[in-house]
Structure formats: C-alpha cells, structure tokens
Amino acid sequence: MITISTRVRLARNIKNYPFPGRMSKEQAREIVDRVWGVLENLKIDGGLELVAMNKISEIERLSLVEEHMISPNLAANVDTGVALVSKNRKVSIMLNEEDHVRIQVIMKGQQFKEALNLAVQIDKALEPIGYSANEKQGYLTSCPTNVGTGLRVSSMLHLAAIIKTGNLNRTIESCNKLGIVVRGLYGENSEPTGEMVQVSNQVSLGQTEEELTQLVERVSSQIAEFELQLRHKILKEDRISVEDRVYRSYGLLQNVRRISASEALSLLSDIRAGVQMGILQTVSGAILDQLQLLVQPAILQRYTGRTMNPQDRDVVRADMLREKLKIQK
C-alpha cells in the first residue's frame, strides 16, 4: 500500500543511425517506421497503439506526461516524438526521446519481476531490428549514465509519515549510499508532490538486470517498512492529532470552492494515509487513485473537455472533487 506502482525502463538505440540529438527529421521518421513495422502486430498486453506527438493536442500530450506514460522530453518533441501505448496502459514505448527507443512498463503496487519480464519480452521482440551494442559496454545510449543494461527500475512510494516527521533527507542519504536515487515524481530536480517519491537505481552498468531490479525492490521494501513503523508510532503517540489532520483534509476537499493541484494532492495524501491507517473508512483506494490523476491540470482539462486558464481550472477542480467525494458518503 505504500508502493503505489513499479516501473521498468530499457533504453535502446538502433544500429547505423546517429542518436536522436544528431538525427535528421527524415531519419527520425525512419526509426518510427522500422520500429512500428516490428511491433505493430505484437500480441502483448492487448496490442499497441501509435500515438504521434504531432497528431494530438497539447493537453493530450501533457495528460500523457501526468499519467507517466511519456516523459516531458517526448511531449516537447512535437515534430518527431512518438509513443506506442498499450490498451491497458501498462506499456509505453517512446520513440525519438533521448534514445531511439525507450521501452517502459508500469504496473500497480510491487511487481518488480513481472515488470522486468514484460519489458524484456518486448525488447526481445524488437531485437531483430539491430541494436547498437558491444560486449564490453552493453547497450549504447546517448548519455553514458544509461549505458550497459539501459535499465532504470523505479517504484513510486507514498511517504506521508517520513516526510511529515522530517525524515526524508535521512532516508535519501542512506539510499544514496546503497546506489539508489530518491527524487520527485517528474524526474530530476522535481519536488515531491503529494508526498510521493520515486526510488530508482543509480547505475546501469556492471550489474545484471536481475541484480539491479532486486536492489531497487529490496530498498523500496525497506523504505516502505520504515514508513509503516513511523505511521504506527505517530498514531500511538498522538492519535487525536493524526485523526484531526485526516478529517480536516477530508472536510476541506468536500467543501472547497477553489483549489490548486498541489494543495489538492497534499490533502489527498492525508486522506490516503488516513484510509490506510484505518481512520477513514468511507473512501476507497480506487477513488483516491482516480482523483490523484484527475486533479492534475492537463488531465482535468481532458476530463472536462475544456481548455481553461489556471483560475478557472481551480474552480472546476473543486467542483469535481466535491462531486466525487459526495458519492462516497
């Protein structure tokens, strides 16, 4: 319950083409044609759909970023960026991002081995295309921080108690010593939003895919365990304060008339922790997951089908939250 989701990413480049930073538009289109030629009929996860960045609106592009299906980098590459997305949104293959191909698998909860297996399955299917690699350095990537396995394993963790008790920095420091990076949800330098952090492997070379996956899995479980212990401790020491905080946040979300995304996310974090600690029983985990997405700017606009300025969005967001949380009463 602390681990919201697991993500696995493999970076690959195709032989005989410059990396995306030095590629012509023509070459970038060739990459898309060749990859799609191999993966179009792939029977994985209900099949893939080709989403070209130049065929969808900005709101749709940003919604995909907020859903973690694509990176902000790919959304910005309107000319040649393409995502191959599976029907149930577990798989997203980004083309012409920092590398030619980035295979990404996202699964709910803790599913490290399952996510790695699915990513490797797709990787094997695409392999006949001819990857840039050598025996010494493994898979070659445009940034040497990804060379070798090209693998980044990460988990999204909800650390309400660790952050509230001021233990985040301590946690980050111990993780760094183990070769693990902790950061905000949208990559490097981003702040933790809604008390969610992303935990991932720092190195991609010199260890096998399985070793790296096990490392992230082990550290994620340890952080989750620490979070649970802290929750237990604060509940035991001062239950009334915890209950007060959870019910205040719940009351706010049921009554607000105008609210920003970041405030909504932080209140939702209190409610999520409250539900998990057995304080609030009227809200389901499924509705929390849905609201977590819906309060974000682009997804909110896609949901309502309207393009809005930030002020109008805050009003519509509050309406939406009141409506959704009323049903739960």
Add this chain to the structure above:
Amino acid sequence: MICQNCNKNQATVHYKQTINGKHKEMYLCPECYQQMQGLNEFGWTSLFGGLVPNRSQVLQCKKCGTTYDHFVNGEKFGCANCYEVFDEKMDQILKRLHGSSLHQGRLPKEFQTIGKASSFHDKLNEHVKKVSKRKKDNEEFEPKEDVSNKKSFADPKLEKIHNKINVLKQEMADAVKVEDYVLAAKLRDEIKKLERKMEGGENK
C-alpha cells in the same frame, strides 16, 4: 621478486601461458611484459596522451561531429561510434558514473558468443549429472584438471575473450570425459574462433 626477463626491476606481473600443453610461467616487470605483448594500441595512446596534454580537444567523432569537449560541456553522445572514438576516456568516465566499466547484463543474440556456449553447457551439465550418478557408488569423482591459464591484459576486451576461452576449454575437457565428442568438437571450433579473434586483437 625481481623480473625474470631483465633481472633488474621489481616484477609485478604474473604471466602464465599454455601452448600445445606446454606450460610457461614467469614473473615480469611491467616493461618486459609490455615488450612481450608487443606495443599494442593502448600502449601508444597512453604514451601520446601523456605527451600531448590537450589531445582531447582534437578528439572528434568523424561520423557525427561530436567532440570530446562537446561531451564534457554537458552534451550527449551523437552516435554509437562516439563510444569507440572516446574509448580512451570511456573507462574512466564509466567507472566514475557506475563504479565499473564492464557490462554484465543481457546482450543481443549476435553478441552472445558465451551465450552459445551456455546452451552447450546446459547439455553438458545433463551428461555430467548422468555420469556422476553412475560413478558415485563405485569410485570417487576425479578432481577436475585445471586447463586454464591466467594472464593479465591491458585491454579488458581481450581479457574477456581470454576468460571465455578458459571456460570453453574446461567445458571441452568435461565433454571428452563424458565421451560426447560432437559437443567437444563444437566447443573446439568455438575456442579456435575466439583464439583467432584474440590474436587479431593483440596484434592491432
């Protein structure tokens, strides 16, 4: 220990070689070892690297135009060829970033020379299990003959191939023991192929 070749300098390299079953073992100083190996490419580049301090400024990938300075200034590599062009600097960079410069994970099929051997290996293991079961009651299992030879290399690529050859040799010896001559012959061909590859690498 003093170098067994020049009898002057301190020996730091333990050199072992097996050619046609004849074992040769020597303790050498780095200079004599280098001489024995012949001055390979690595030796020349590090020599020049020391003489021309600004050599990195002219390091440029001919395929994509990326220079080493571009890279140092935060740009990414332009193409796969950059890894070869900047090879001299790569080990250092990769060690700093990853704590290692040698890949350990999966590779595409076309690069898996050792992968091919491992399918032999699976087959071989089955044989060994069968035979050892038979042997268990009557006699003790013979200790394995050590057919490996240890050697240090300036180029990690060569070292990797050398290690592979050792593994395959051990497997070939095992295959002969269990009388699987088809497998042994396949392994022999694989070893010959790798040895040719290595000779090519050393004489560069």
